[in-house]
Amino acid sequence: MTKETSLEDRFQHYVDAENKIEPKDWMPEKYRKTLIRQISQHGHSEVVGMLPEANWLTRAPSLRRKVALLAKVQDEAGHGLYLYSAAETLGADRMDMVKDLLSGKAKYSSIFNYPTPSWADMGAIGWLVDGAAIANQVMLCRTSYGPYARAMVKICKEESFHQRQGYEIMISLANGTPTQRKMAQDALNRWWWPSLMMFGPTDDLSPNSAQSMKWKIKRKSNDELRQEFIDKTVPQAEYLGLSIPDKDLKWNEETKHYEHGEIEWTEFYDVIKGNGKCNKQRLIARNKAHDNGEWIREAANAYAKKQSERKKHQAA
Amino acid sequence: MSDKDNWKIWEVFIRSRNGLSHKHVGSLHAPDEEMAIKNARDVYTRRSEGISIWVCPSESITASSPDESEPLFTPADDKVYRHPTFYEIPDEIGHM
Ligand SMILES: [Fe+2]
Ligand SMILES: [Fe+2]
Numbered sequence: 001m002t003k004e005t006s007l008e009d010r011f012q013h014y015v016d017a018e019n020k021i022e023p024k025d026w027m028p029e030k031y032r033k034t035l036i037r038q039i040s041q042h043g044h045s046e047v048v049g050m051l052p053e054a055n056w057l058t059r060a061p062s063l064r065r066k067v068a069l070l071a072k073v074q075d076e077a078g079h080g081l082y083l084y085s086a087a088e089t090l091g092a093d094r095m096d097m098v099k100d101l102l103s104g105k106a107k108y109s110s111i112f113n114y115p116t117p118s119w120a121d122m123g124a125i126g127w128l129v130d131g132a133a134i135a136n137q138v139m140l141c142r143t144s145y146g147p148y149a150r151a152m153v154k155i156c157k158e159e160s161f162h163q164r165q166g167y168e169i170m171i172s173l174a175n176g177t178p179t180q181r182k183m184a185q186d187a188l189n190r191w192w193w194p195s196l197m198m199f200g201p202t203d204d205l206s207p208n209s210a211q212s213m214k215w216k217i218k219r220k221s222n223d224e225l226r227q228e229f230i231d232k233t234v235p236q237a238e239y240l241g242l243s244i245p246d247k248d249l250k251w252n253e254e255t256k257h258y259e260h261g262e263i264e265w266t267e268f269y270d271v272i273k274g275n276g277k278c279n280k281q282r283l284i285a286r287n288k289a290h291d292n293g294e295w296i297r298e299a300a301n302a303y304a305k306k307q308s309e310r311k312k313h314q315a316a
Numbered sequence: 317m318s319d320k321d322n323w324k325i326w327e328v329f330i331r332s333r334n335g336l337s338h339k340h341v342g343s344l345h346a347p348d349e350e351m352a353i354k355n356a357r358d359v360y361t362r363r364s365e366g367i368s369i370w371v372c373p374s375e376s377i378t379a380s381s382p383d384e385s386e387p388l389f390t391p392a393d394d395k396v397y398r399h400p401t402f403y404e405i406p407d408e409i410g411h412m
Contacts, residue, residue, distance in 0.1 A: 025382050071362075078359050085343045088325065094345060151342070158363075301322065304348035 015216050020146040023089040031215055034208070035145055036090050038217065040097045043083030044108035047101070050076045051285050052116040052278075053125060061119060068165045069122060075158045082151040089147045102287050110268065111198050113276030120173055120180075120187035126166015128188075128195040128233065134159050135229045136199070144216035167236065174240040181241075188237065189245045196260070197268045199226040230258050325374040326352040328359075330366035338370050346371075 008028050014021075021027055050073045057073065060066035084094050100106035111129055116122070137159065140152040173184035200206055200222040212218040220228075237244050248261030271279070323345040329338035341360050346352035352371040360366065380388060396402045405412050 022382075024379065074362070078362065081344060081359055082342060088343070154342075300347045300351055304351065307348060307350065 039087040046080035120183040123169030124187035124191040130162040329370035331368040
């Protein structure tokens, strides 16, 4: 046995025994690379995820809705930071990650390439998109890499208000005027399928999943998580009196699960390739925000320099 | 990007209330200690998680290496006599 394989065996045993891996522990290079890719993509998703909702911040229908949405968007910025920090513990450089996002090289969740033309989208996003993200993130609280798991615990604590504020918006609209009901149904129609796609391709078509499961980075498969989400969400839609846009959706008494219709995977791959409605717009917005922040980064640097010189002077 | 690398990484420690010690909560980037505290407040205490913040540059932390963990920590494993349960006290005595 070569030294490398025996180290890898020891690593696997360690993970199998439900131990956490910490930054300075030995780990297979591929484990490190997989995590850097996954964690940075996750971070990018939090950051780009602010954009669809930013569209409604200044047009929220009441102060109550506005402060809630602002707080949610601010949380997502924080989530991005926790995740970039977790990736940094693996040796990734934050400016490199930011650069890769801005240049379009890095991926982020495709869900954020869909537009938000109506206020009801704020309800549907909180309810469905944050709901799907929560399913994934609750699983990741038990991921094998310590800093990632800890970031997820923190994020999950904050996420639950996101979903509740979204669902509350849906309740108001669903119980409102006929036009408001229609808005709610229309948002559900547009967000349902993309939300199911958030869990990624079906198990037979996600080749990297097996290794991630073996290393306990992932603890549940894409299909398992998707099923969990559907089973939880369908009764919530029923409570709203809205209908899920899937004519094949039915309860299976034997399995105690919902069966769903075919997902349009061509759409999923098309949006990943960059052909979603908002791919370009999102990157332009991110770049603009970054460039507009340049002066404040410069000011902070200048201030820090001045302060440290002043301290030196006082000490002398 | 002109600002590459000149913002240090800071480790953040929060005391959630008096009576408890500061606990490591994560890290962030900042140009100096003052901004690090301000950023830590925005990032790590948005829901009243703390009443006091410590920050220190990541680079100034010295850590033990996982390779030394055997010589460092296993000597304590066989010293059961350092624990109260090692000593036999009759039940009549009650809690001691
Ligand atoms: Fe988030
Ligand atoms: Fe969220």
